[in-house]
Amino acid sequence: MSPGDPAASPGTTTGEADPEELVERFRATMGRLPGGISVVSVRHGRLDLAMTATAVASVSLRPPMVLFCVYSDARMREALDDVDTWAISLLDASAAVAAERLAMPGRPAFGQLTGVPHHRGETSGAALVDAAQGWVECRTAWIKNAGDHDVVVGEVLDARIGTTGIGGLVHHLGRVRPLA
Secondary structure, eight states, rough: OOOOOOOOOOOOSSSOOOHHHHHHHHHHTTSSOOOEEEEEEEEETTTEEEEEOOEOOOOOOEEEEEEEEEEEESHHHTTTTTEEEEEEEEEEEGGHHHHHHTTTTOOOTTTTTTOOOOEETTTTTOESSSSSEEEEEEEEEEEEEEETTTEEEEEEEEEESOOOOOEEEETTEEEEEOOO
């Protein structure tokens, strides 16, 4: 950590922190935790919606369940009110460009996966990114608000291991990085 780093000050506080200052320190602190990069996708009518997600976790093996977090005002979140099946593609190291593009806020709803090789999930109908270490197709079990995000928990309907044979992607210190 560098001296100017917002997370570097280990000093004590004598009261509550300024809320925005705390947000910046929290962001800087959590940025040190490497997080796997996935793409969450849903088929909403004739539209494929997809977003990059780093807050993805296995929840349970019996029954198989997984969770991801989505910004409460995102198009993806709105679509989940209409569609109860979705998929997660666990990206491999070759998918960095797609991960960065699908993380951009405000991108057009149409053509989100243009230029991203993918195939359709048989169970969810959602797009599965080809450059992935694996895929899970899910049905929403529940959604719970948590601050400015919603936690989406899904029952796993199918899980498949990819065939790429290369490492994954992580988000660390504000950058997308490949794993060997």
